[in-house]
Amino acid sequence: MIVDSLICSRLDREGIEEIRAGGVDSVTVTCGFWEDANESLDSIVRWRELVAEHRDIAAIATTAAEMTQARDQGRLAIVLGFQNSSFLQGRLGYVEAFAQLGVRVAQLTYNIQNDVGGSCYDPEDSGLTRFGEEVVAEMNRHGMVIDLSHVGNRTALDAVHTSELPVAATHANVFELIEHPRNKPLEVLRPLAERGGMIGLTTYHNLTRGYVATPAEWAEMVARSVDLLGIECIGIGTDSNQRGTDSYREWMRRGRWSRRPQLGAAPPPGVEPSQRPDWFSGPQHFGRLGTALAERGFSAAECEQILGGNWMRFYDAVIDTPLTHTPDWKVVTQ
Amino acid sequence: MIVDSLICSRLDREGIEEIRAGGVDSVTVTCGFWEDANESLDSIVRWRELVAEHRDIAAIATTAAEMTQARDQGRLAIVLGFQNSSFLQGRLGYVEAFAQLGVRVAQLTYNIQNDVGGSCYDPEDSGLTRFGEEVVAEMNRHGMVIDLSHVGNRTALDAVHTSELPVAATHANVFELIEHPRNKPLEVLRPLAERGGMIGLTTYHNLTRGYVATPAEWAEMVARSVDLLGIECIGIGTDSNQRGTDSYREWMRRGRWSRRPQLGAAPPPGVEPSQRPDWFSGPQHFGRLGTALAERGFSAAECEQILGGNWMRFYDAVIDTPLTHTPDWKVVTQ
Numbered sequence A, B: 001m002i003v004d005s006l007i008c009s010r011l012d013r014e015g016i017e018e019i020r021a022g023g024v025d026s027v028t029v030t031c032g033f034w035e036d037a038n039e040s041l042d043s044i045v046r047w048r049e050l051v052a053e054h055r056d057i058a059a060i061a062t063t064a065a066e067m068t069q070a071r072d073q074g075r076l077a078i079v080l081g082f083q084n085s086s087f088l089q090g091r092l093g094y095v096e097a098f099a100q101l102g103v104r105v106a107q108l109t110y111n112i113q114n115d116v117g118g119s120c121y122d123p124e125d126s127g128l129t130r131f132g133e134e135v136v137a138e139m140n141r142h143g144m145v146i147d148l149s150h151v152g153n154r155t156a157l158d159a160v161h162t163s164e165l166p167v168a169a170t171h172a173n174v175f176e177l178i179e180h181p182r183n184k185p186l187e188v189l190r191p192l193a194e195r196g197g198m199i200g201l202t203t204y205h206n207l208t209r210g211y212v213a214t215p216a217e218w219a220e221m222v223a224r225s226v227d228l229l230g231i232e233c234i235g236i237g238t239d240s241n242q243r244g245t246d247s248y249r250e251w252m253r254r255g256r257w258s259r260r261p262q263l264g265a266a267p268p269p270g271v272e273p274s275q276r277p278d279w280f281s282g283p284q285h286f287g288r289l290g291t292a293l294a295e296r297g298f299s300a301a302e303c304e305q306i307l308g309g310n311w312m313r314f315y316d317a318v319i320d321t322p323l324t325h326t327p328d329w330k331v332v333t334q
Helices: A013-021 A037-053 A064-072 A093-100 A130-141 A153-162 A186-194 A215-229 A246-254 A283-295 A300-318 B013-021 B037-053 B064-072 B093-100 B130-141 B153-162 B186-194 B215-229 B246-254 B283-295 B300-318
Strands: A026-030 A058-060 A076-082 A103-107 A145-147 A198-201 A234-236 B026-030 B058-060 B076-082 B103-107 B145-147 B198-201 B234-236
Touching: A013 A076, A013 A283, A026 A064, A037 A058, A037 A076, A037 A093, A037 B037, A037 B093, A058 A064, A064 A076, A064 A300, A093 A103, A093 A130, A093 B037, A130 A145, A130 A153, A153 A186, A186 A198, A186 A215, A198 A215, A198 A300, A215 A234, A215 A283, A234 A300, A283 A300, B013 B076, B013 B283, B026 B064, B037 B058, B037 B076, B037 B093, B058 B064, B064 B076, B064 B300, B093 B103, B093 B130, B130 B145, B130 B153, B145 B300, B153 B186, B186 B198, B186 B215, B198 B215, B198 B300, B215 B234, B215 B283, B234 B300, B283 B300
Parallel strands: A026 A076, A058 A076, A076 A103, A103 A145, A198 A234, B026 B076, B058 B076, B076 B103, B103 B145, B198 B234
Antiparallel strands: none
């Protein structure tokens, strides 16, 4: 299984075909950044309609077994995820409801503090709030992956320790290799890895400075990450935004919380902008990542782990877990 | 199986126990009258929490088989329903989403016209709208019972003919027996019955004038309804509102669409108000309905049909139907 643990593309048939052309079997998509519960329902409906329209090449998967099954049917497995917890709209009970609707990944915060905790761009990170603790436990119960990619370090570390199940940073790199607030330091990643968590190393150029000009550079970053953290926690989350428009990027970065431009992971004025490399202009080039890893000296088995095997083990442990029990309100089938 | 096809009570443990004391095995509850999508999600969460708290005596059932299973476990089967289609908030895709969350009954309109059609109190009934036609087809696909109790006659008749599956009036009486705009005329009920539909005859005193002072009167109304429509379409939907408050009744009747008092089914000023009979002051007296029917001369088999057997046949046909297929977007389990 080849897994891309996060993209933010608004997909169409061409986009799905590009991902398939890269050899990817399962991809987590972004259903929302700032959307409230109602808008998030709307987004889920739109994703369902998109996938239903292209069901010859795609299917929404809600378990590791379904991801494999979709692959065996020749279809791209699409995992529904959110890059924020705004879809909860402050309601703990919505974790179960949205899990039932197929959501399997949710980031605790996006680019600004919310009722769950602090983001990686906040000067002060409150840590996980009391609501955040409840949300983490509830996500554990309902098999929803806790994503820490944009989360502040203190909140992220709290989540690592609070969660009964392994947690993930689906699209980030190692801060000690590339100093960027969006990348995660070893003080977060080491306990995350020790507890079975995952980091989806990204190709996103703004988070990969110095390791992205060539496939060999990128493979070197992976190798160093493996040296620092061990191989079991390493996967790939490209953060691809296929044919993303300026207005979509502006929505991501600014949402509705500011009237001024917001940068997100883009460099501030005066810093030379990084460039998206030609060798990886989108998920259609995912295959090149495997080639680069092999050329860097990773064995076939190690490549298989990094390219998706580790993610599948994680999904199996987190999504299909003894904690994802039959709800108390349901008639139990005996 | 003993079935009450509609109550509007806000239940607590005492309310659940009252229903059980009446011998009822399965009851459809009202999750909302005027609530939008977000408020409806909130309501579903609250119902789940209530049932989870009292799971020793109740369970949410989503199929006819689950209703029976709950009964066999000694628990009251609770079926989630809405008395309006406002939870859809104009989105066709929400039928599937709310069905997935366990909603099995929805009335097309409550007491005023909406985007689906006209209500029984509207001077002009538009008939089923184009959106209404889509909603009916989508409810068929997802096993949601189409409830016509408060729906205008023209819209109701359109729904009878548009629906591929049988439809229901879960809580109403026969207009030709009791002339009230909320009761349904034979021109609606006969085609409804011919197509396998159901009417839940009610004990609600405002809709039962002349047939409610004694159990024998009420049984006479049932007998006349059976004479007019045949026995197969006859069930019971009490419309009970256990310990309902004035403010709750005001919410039902006025919602947010008027600043003036609205009457609903209550008699207008100058008309002597009808009285809730002592012999049926709530669902704890449901057993008396069976006794009254037996005393009126219905055989044991006929009583069984009216008290729940007919509803179970209907639920089996409408909720678990070949139309309730695996969604197109899902990985099909082979």
